[in-house]
Amino acid sequence: MNPESLGFIFLSAFLINNFVLAMFLGLCPFVGVSAKRDTAFNMSLATTFVMFVSSVCAYGVNSILTHFELEFLRLISYIAIIASAVQLVEMILKKFSPTLFRALGIFLPLITTNCAILGVALFQTARGYDFFQSVAFSLGAGAGFGLAIMLMAGLREKLELSKLPNITQAAALSMMLAGILSMTFMGFAGLGGTA
Amino acid sequence: MAQTNKKETPLTWDVFTTGLWKENPVFVMMLGLCPVLAVTNTVENSLGMGAATLFVLVCSNALVSALRNFIPKQVRITTYIVIIATFVTLVDYIIQAISLDLYNKLGAFIQLIVVNCLILGRAEAYASKNSFGKSVISATGMGLGFALALVMLGSVRELLGSGQLLGIRIFSENFEPWIVMILPPGGFIVLGCWLLLINYVHQRKTESLINQDAAASHCSVPQQH
Amino acid sequence: MSQQAETPKQPSSSSLILTLAVVAMLSGLLVVLIYEFTKPIIAENQRIATEKAIFKVLPAAESRLTFQLQDGKLIAADDKSGGELLYAGYDSNKQLVGLALNAAAQGYQDTVKLLYGYTPENGCITGFDVLKSTETPGFGTQISSNAEFLANFKCLEAKVKQTLDGLANVIKTVRNGTKQHAWEIDAISGSTITSNAVGRMLNQSGQRLHPVIAKHLPMLQQAAEQPPTQ
Numbered sequence: 294m295n296p297e298s299l300g301f302i303f304l305s306a307f308l309i310n311n312f313v314l315a316m317f318l319g320l321c322p323f324v325g326v327s328a329k330r331d332t333a334f335n336m337s338l339a340t341t342f343v344m345f346v347s348s349v350c351a352y353g354v355n356s357i358l359t360h361f362e363l364e365f366l367r368l369i370s371y372i373a374i375i376a377s378a379v380q381l382v383e384m385i386l387k388k389f390s391p392t393l394f395r396a397l398g399i400f401l402p403l404i405t406t407n408c409a410i411l412g413v414a415l416f417q418t419a420r421g422y423d424f425f426q427s428v429a430f431s432l433g434a435g436a437g438f439g440l441a442i443m444l445m446a447g448l449r450e451k452l453e454l455s456k457l458p459n460i461t462q463a464a465a466l467s468m469m470l471a472g473i474l475s476m477t478f479m480g481f482a483g484l485g486g487t488a
Numbered sequence: 489m490a491q492t493n494k495k496e497t498p499l500t501w502d503v504f505t506t507g508l509w510k511e512n513p514v515f516v517m518m519l520g521l522c523p524v525l526a527v528t529n530t531v532e533n534s535l536g537m538g539a540a541t542l543f544v545l546v547c548s549n550a551l552v553s554a555l556r557n558f559i560p561k562q563v564r565i566t567t568y569i570v571i572i573a574t575f576v577t578l579v580d581y582i583i584q585a586i587s588l589d590l591y592n593k594l595g596a597f598i599q600l601i602v603v604n605c606l607i608l609g610r611a612e613a614y615a616s617k618n619s620f621g622k623s624v625i626s627a628t629g630m631g632l633g634f635a636l637a638l639v640m641l642g643s644v645r646e647l648l649g650s651g652q653l654l655g656i657r658i659f660s661e662n663f664e665p666w667i668v669m670i671l672p673p674g675g676f677i678v679l680g681c682w683l684l685l686i687n688y689v690h691q692r693k694t695e696s697l698i699n700q701d702a703a704a705s706h707c708s709v710p711q712q713h
Numbered sequence: 714m715s716q717q718a719e720t721p722k723q724p725s726s727s728s729l730i731l732t733l734a735v736v737a738m739l740s741g742l743l744v745v746l747i748y749e750f751t752k753p754i755i756a757e758n759q760r761i762a763t764e765k766a767i768f769k770v771l772p773a774a775e776s777r778l779t780f781q782l783q784d785g786k787l788i789a790a791d792d793k794s795g796g797e798l799l800y801a802g803y804d805s806n807k808q809l810v811g812l813a814l815n816a817a818a819q820g821y822q823d824t825v826k827l828l829y830g831y832t833p834e835n836g837c838i839t840g841f842d843v844l845k846s847t848e849t850p851g852f853g854t855q856i857s858s859n860a861e862f863l864a865n866f867k868c869l870e871a872k873v874k875q876t877l878d879g880l881a882n883v884i885k886t887v888r889n890g891t892k893q894h895a896w897e898i899d900a901i902s903g904s905t906i907t908s909n910a911v912g913r914m915l916n917q918s919g920q921r922l923h924p925v926i927a928k929h930l931p932m933l934q935q936a937a938e939q940p941p942t943q
Contacts, residue, residue, distance in 0.1 A: 301819070305823075309823075315672045316526065317523075320525070321521065365745070369744070372570075372573050376569065411602065412596065419596055465687055468679045471680075472680060473673070475673040570737060577747075578744065588761075592845075667850055
């Protein structure tokens with residue numbers, strides 16, 4: 294498959310180089326908000342949405358910065374964009390969809406310091422994606438984040454019911470589970486190589 | 489100045505060691521996990537990342553602490569983020585100037601230091617409330633604790649994953665490297681194992697403390713009667 | 714003073730904006746200072762890294778010139794110019810020894826990028842340097858260490874068609890041990906996907922670039938003696 298094609302970029306961010314399990318981005322919410330499936334689902338929706346918005350904004354700002362040869366301000370601008378994108382999303386949701394706002398509300402501020410969001414912006418710049426590629430990349434990354442966090446939440450809900458040794462409390466067990474999940478995701482690696 | 493000094497506890501050795509081990513940012517507080525797992529496939533990368541994070545942590549906390557009485561509460565988070573992003577940009581260019589090779593290996597994870605919750609967390613929770621000297625010392629302790637955790641992970645992964653440490657071969661040629669260790673799953677599993685080990689040691693300690701207490705109270709019972 | 718601290722008064726918007734502006738200016742100043750200071754050092758580091766790769770794939774070369782591909786034409790350029798760059802290597806007598814070209818394709822995990830050496834006189838690809846790869850260590854990384862695989866690149870045929878619109882033979886990777894022609898690459902058993910990627914990227918790059926090089930060969934050969942003015 295052509296590595297530049299939109300479908301492949303999406304697939305790569307979604308499965309092959311899964312943002313959480315292969316690139317280690319967005320681990321804080323992955324560990325923190327994966328205890329219940331419905332919260333995990335809401336979190337991944339909110340994250341995907343912010344990823345999409347900030348990826349589009351980052352693309353615009355990057356073209357402006359490159360035009361004026363101000364690349365050294367990139368990082369600072371991206372952070373500012375993400376913080377404002379989160380605020381914007383919060384305000385829009387509050388106004389137009391109070392139900393969704395109540396569901397996502399508490400997660401929105403958390404998303405600002407989610408490295409997956411900044412990761413999307415930085416990687417799309419580093420790889421020189423054009424506008425549509427950036428959009429495909431951000432959606433793939435969001436979907437990948439959602440998939441990983443949902444899988445984890447499902448596993449943890451099952452574990453609630455089982456008897457575990459004391460030393461596996463807190464994050465240690467989550468890390469082990471993530472390791473096994475990550476290993477299964479490595480099976481997707483060959484997807485793009487044939488053809 | 490007066491009101492901030494009033495709250496302060498005296499500067500002790502503890503300020504430094506808390507971050508180093510007792511409240512280790514990685515093993516105890518689980519902060520800043522992205523770089524912990526992403527770049528620790530060799531000791532060299534771990535050291536580079538640890539040093540970069542230490543630099544950003546110390547500099548930004550020093551500046552936040554120095555400016556703490558001038559920054560209005562309403563805009564403090566924005567200000568902190570701008571300060572942190574500045575130092576990260578500096579580190580980004582400095583590493584490129586020192587070694588392009590290391591820069592290519594660490595890749596985007598240098599810039600991702602900005603969203604390392606450890607740095608913003610310390611700025612908000614410690615540096616904004618404490619004196620310059622204490623903030624710097626505490627940040628140094630935290631940064632070293634973070635680097636220590638990175639190196640602990642990196643050395644296990646490099647040793648098992650390629651049979652060497654810092655590029656020097658430790659195991660003989662006959663050693664079949666556990667390749668999974670330098671791959672992403674290895675990061676999760678090694679961190680999980682360290683956490684298990686730490687939990688285990690911690691539990692043993694509490695258990696023996698409880699046993700001692702129990703023994704002590706047991707002995708004292710007859711004397712009271 | 715300590716009484717005031719208990720109930721801080723609401724600061725005005727102008728003081729908030731002022732603080733932010735001062736902090737932003739301070740950070741801008743710092744960033745620009747370091748940027749200006751490290752810029753030449755970084756450029757120098759990058760030049761060294763590029764030259765190391767070029768002289769690795771063209772061992773006979775002692776100096777090099779950079780060209781840029783623009784609308785099917787080669788024009789002199791420097792390393793900073795964007796677009797597609799080609800590097801021509803020259804020996805001490807200013808004779809063209811070969812070209813170093815970029816190639817990339819999707820490997821097992823992510824994109825693999827190579828710089829490879831190409832000698833237009835005999836149409837041989839003579840070796841490569843891996844610029845970027847996140848392939849599985851011990852499997853995909855063998856492309857730069859496996860002696861059997863590297864033997865493919867003593868002279869991998871990449872001759873241009875008479876009509877100058879592509880390669881005479883399609884470069885392709887074949888199963889380990891079944892190489893029959895000079896334009897076939899014997900795959901590494903166990904890392905077929907990465908080996909395939911190498912074949913695909915060399916073919917892609919060759920089909921596109923080698924005819925252009927053939928057209929501009931006289932210019933490339935003389936370029937070192939009389940640097941073309943831009």
